[in-house]
Amino acid sequence: MNDGVNGVALAVFIFFFVVVTVMGFLAARWRAAENANNLDEWGLGGRSFGTWITWFLLGGDLYTAYTFVAVPAAIYAAGASGFFAVPYTILVYPLIFTFLPRLWSVSHKHGYVTTSDFVRGRFGSKGLSLAVAITGILATMPYIALQLVGIQAVLDVMGVGGGENTNWFIKDLPLLIAFGVLAAYTYSSGLRAPALIAFVKDTLIYIVIAVAIIYIPIKLGGFDDIFSAASDKFTKAGAGAIAPGAEGQWAYGTLALGSALALFMYPHSITATLSSRSREVIRRNTTILPLYSLMLGLLALLGFMAIAAGVKVDNGQLAIPQLFEDMFPDWFTGIAFAAIGIGALVPAAIMSIAAANLFTRNIYKDFLRPNASAEEETKVSKLVSLLVKVGALIFVLGMDKTVAINFQLLGGIWILQTFPALVGGLFTRWFHRWALLAGWAVGMVYGTWKAYDTPSGAQRHFGNTADIPGIGEIGYIGFTAIVLNVLVTVVLTVVLRALKAPDGIDETTAADYTADAGDPGVQVDLPPATAGSPGGH
């Protein structure tokens, strides 16, 4: 597949890598507060980010290196069905617009750092809060692992990943270095590091996409030729298509909707949201974030270009890096690879911070050390963010890559099961805490079992679409699981209410959900009052 090390590309890649590393360490001083030793500061950047920084931060963690590698890879392999990522990211923003400002307000009022904090406060149930925390951590780990897979793909194509025959240590050394750097600056700078680096990442990615989307089609003879080549390939292979047939449409729609619902339940999207300065910032962002969806759509088309360019790889993940190397001059290949590599570091950092916040707040503090001080919380969070990354590294090095991808798929199904507790809780207190817990359990079990039971391509397990019981269409398993989950929750709530089962204590009030910075009648842009009081209760 590759012949030796691509020296020029590697030099450019290393240059950018060094630049962002320096930025990562300097980030600790950027917009710093007097007291860096509380979790608001390290884990939410002091909750001080305005519209543009939030935009970069959210974009930075929702559109990851893995997205940039995997979406075109799916198109390369199967055609139209891989394009569901575009409607999925279109649907995310109306959802964020509707739900997250309420979460921002109530979290800001009560000093919540994680979704579990909110669930515990709203339903007065530590069990439910624990379920949400564990789901979040479980779903995030393989996601981080996939970021490392993205870096690995780039390193492989550059020829520094080593062949199959080299010693494992030499082979994985570049990845270990990248990983060490990431771990070090996340530890020292917290959320400020990825926020700052996201500027570089997005600039690079925009440049690469703009060039790729103009330069490659011209070289390949226009979109007409590209799509006819792809069409030929799919017809010959007897799999995949340019437009989905009638039987694939339910799957397409439910995948888009289910993934959209899941995306903003992930701890890292919540972290990025809560770090913004006001609820207005979040709403304003939903009007400019779609710029990324456009970018994603264009990127997806690269999958077809890889087919037309005659890229042949066994591992679909390598299709796009290989396309870049075949098409671009070496120095620009270096820039493109740096974009993907840095695109992996930013989300990996945010995700590990989010998972660490969950552990510290909702497992360590709630169950192990209730009297932990703010300083201790921050210390534990920093350590856990390291552990989470080491776990992800072991995942990538120790197991087959398809395992990481399978778990990421499962993670999406899992995280979706926290939807009734979180979003339901944002609007109503009607659901009973025990019913929510039961619904969650049913959704988790059904989703895991069904995914395990469904073949995926050549594999025997872990497909993500299966028959939806009752309507005879193929659909996203996560979607079926969430419907089941909601049904169980509603029925049990009715039963438990009839039995007068004891309700938890709700520490929030209706007004908390609409409060804004500087509300009422004060300036809009005042910094939120929480900065000095983490977990103010």
Add this chain to the structure above:
Amino acid sequence: MSDTSTAPGRRPVVTPPRVLAALCLIAPFVGMLWVGSYAKVEPTFIGIPFFYWYQMLWVPVSAALTSVAYVLVRREQRARKGGDGA
């Protein structure tokens, strides 16, 4: 802020601007989940099949709709605050 600052004579929960904002937010769901309406190759645009350019067209359209919803909701909020007698 105290928990119950409900001023007398509050505006109703459902108001025309809110309904309009809701419609703006729901429209992308109707457009995108009705897959049958766009699962076809023709007409192509500069060689790109309908399926792809149509969905990408929805990106700016939905962004515009969300912006409209944003303006409507903000105006509504200001009106509510004004109604409190500030």
